[in-house]
Structures are given as C-alpha cells and as structure tokens.
Amino acid sequence: xxxxxKQYKRVTVKSLIDMKANAEKISMLTAxxxxxxxIVDQAGVDVILVGDSASNVMAGHETTLPITLDxxxxxxxxxxxxxxxxxxxxxxxxxxxxxDPKEALRSAIRIMKESGAHAIKMEGxxxxxxxxxxxxxxxxxxxxxxxxxxxxxxxxxxxxxxAKEEAEAKKLKEDALLLERLxxxxxxxxxxxxxxxxxxAKSLTIPVIGIGAGNGVDGQVLVLHDMLGMDHEFSPRFLxxxxxxxxxxxxxxxxxxxxxxxGDFPNDKEQY
Ligand code: KIV
Numbered sequence: 001x002x003x004x005x006k007q008y009k010r011v012t013v014k015s016l017i018d019m020k021a022n023a024e025k026i027s028m029l030t031a032x033x034x035x036x037x038x039i040v041d042q043a044g045v046d047v048i049l050v051g052d053s054a055s056n057v058m059a060g061h062e063t064t065l066p067i068t069l070d071x072x073x074x075x076x077x078x079x080x081x082x083x084x085x086x087x088x089x090x091x092x093x094x095x096x097x098x099x100d101p102k103e104a105l106r107s108a109i110r111i112m113k114e115s116g117a118h119a120i121k122m123e124g125x126x127x128x129x130x131x132x133x134x135x136x137x138x139x140x141x142x143x144x145x146x147x148x149x150x151x152x153x154x155x156x157x158x159x160x161x162x163a164k165e166e167a168e169a170k171k172l173k174e175d176a177l178l179l180e181r182l183x184x185x186x187x188x189x190x191x192x193x194x195x196x197x198x199x200x201a202k203s204l205t206i207p208v209i210g211i212g213a214g215n216g217v218d219g220q221v222l223v224l225h226d227m228l229g230m231d232h233e234f235s236p237r238f239l240x241x242x243x244x245x246x247x248x249x250x251x252x253x254x255x256x257x258x259x260x261x262x263g264d265f266p267n268d269k270e271q272y
Pocket of ligand 1: 030049050051052053054091188190211221222223
C-alpha cells in the first residue's frame with residue numbers, strides 16, 4: 001500500500017480534518033512577522049499560529065496578558081504577507097473575548113478583516129461557550145485551547161502540568177467534546193498528561209494539536225523562538241531544540257562588532 005500523503009496546495013481547516021482522518025500528523029509553529037512566516041511556510045509547516053506568546057518572546061512581557069488586539073493584528077498582518085500555503089491562526093488576546101459574546105465577535109471580526117487571517121484561537125471551554133458559538137455562527141473558524149491556558153496563569157499560579165487530578169481531567173474531556181460539538185475545527189492541548197491527551201484525541205474527530213501533551217495526539221506545536229534555541233534559559237521537558245540560534249547569532253554579532261572596530265568591514269569589494 002502506498003504511504004504517499006496528499007499534497008495540500010493550501011492548507012485549510014478542512015485539510016486539517018482530512019489529515020486526521022488519514023492519520024497524517026499536523027505540524028504547527030508560531031510566527032509573528034513576515035520574514036519568519038515566509039521561512040516557516042516555505043519549509044512546509046501546515047499551520048502558523050500567531051500566538052499571544054508574542055507578548056513574551058517579541059515584547060519581553062512576563063505573561064501573555066498585556067498584548068493587545070491591535071498588536072496581534074499588527075503581527076498577524078505581517079505573517080499573512082509572508083505565506084502561500086500554511087493556514088494562519090491568530091490568538092484572540094486576553095480581554096478581547098471574555099466579557100461577552102458581542103465583544104468576542106467584534107474582536108474576531110477585526111482580526112479576520114484587518115489582518116487577513118484564516119482562523120482564530122481562544123482559550124477555555126464551557127466558560128466561553130456563548131462567545132465561541134457566536135463567532136462560529138459568523139463563519140469564523142475557531143481553534144480551541146485547553147489544559148494549561150496561559151491567559152489564566154494568575155488563576156493557576158504556576159506553569160506546571162494541568163489535569164493531573166481526576167476532576168480537572170474530567171472537565172477537560174467534557175470541554176473538548178463541547179468544543180467539537182459547537183463546531184471548532186481543531187483543539188490545542190497544552191501541558192497535560194500524555195495518556196489523557198491521547199484519550200481526548202481518540203474521542204474527537206477534529207484534530208488535537210499538542211504542546212507538552214505527548215505523541216498520542218494528531219499534531220504538534222512549538223513556539224518558534226524556543227525550538228530555534230534563542231533562549232537557553234527556557235528549557236521545559238517537552239521542548240526539543242532544533243537549532244542553537246542564540247550561539248550562532250551571538251557569534252555573528254561578536255564577529256561583526258570586531259570587524260567594525262578593527263576596520264576590516266567593509267573591505268574594497270563591499271563598497272561603491
Ligand atoms: O501563544 C502561543 O504560542 C500558544 C501556543 C503555545 C499553543 O498558544
């Protein structure tokens with residue numbers, strides 16, 4: 001039997017559901033600007049998430065809470081200009097959807113209209129049921145996000161693994177089924193036990209994309225800066241580093257600094 005996978009010219013929410021049905025794993029990475037998005041897209045990554053982790057890795061905030069809707073739209077617009085194939089999903093930032101469904105819809109519409117994104121992502125289950133329904137009813141695809149939801153960090157008090165206890169695991173399973181029933185096209189599960197994530201993925205027809213959720217799910221997502229090794233201080237167990245860009249970049253900056261100071265740069269060929 002052939003193991004060839006279908007080539008998707010453009011990844012859509014429907015392609016992701018097909019990929020799950022065909023047992024093809026889904027790759028997702030974050031990106032926050034044109035240049036990075038272009039590289040990620042051309043490397044064949046299926047989904048680009050304009051995550052509110054931009055608040056951490058781009059702006060240097062301690063949490064994801066401070067980033068605004070305008071800032072998310074700015075990041076997403078650059079990403080959209082860089083892609084040809086990937087599906088682009090944008091996080092609704094903290095404070096832009098929690099108060100009521102009308103505000104949630106207004107925020108989602110702004111993202112879709114002003115950035116050209118293809119879908120939005122929201123954190124939470126039954127608590128945001130009405131907002132999720134309202135956005136879906138307007139024809140905007142929604143990706144859910146359960147488990148460790150960083151916008152609730154002050155409720156959790158810690159970035160440790162979620163749903164280790166029976167009650168929290170039960171609520172997570174119920175929320176996952178609810179999000180699928182409402183019409184979400186995919187679900188991110190962050191930092192939950194691998195066995196629980198596997199059970200959730202099995203119970204759903206929509207794809208489950210994990211981060212720190214083991215290998216029994218339908219796809220994986222990592223934060224770009226983390227997987228490129230740009231910050232040596234952040235090294236959770238789930239993170240695989242695919243490069244050591246911090247060292248590569250530091251060496252390049254040091255060499256440039258040395259060359260400028262010594263007068264070696266620019267040389268005769270590097271001038272007009
Ligand atoms: O904001 C983000 O980068 C995310 C991923 C960690 C899933 O939500």
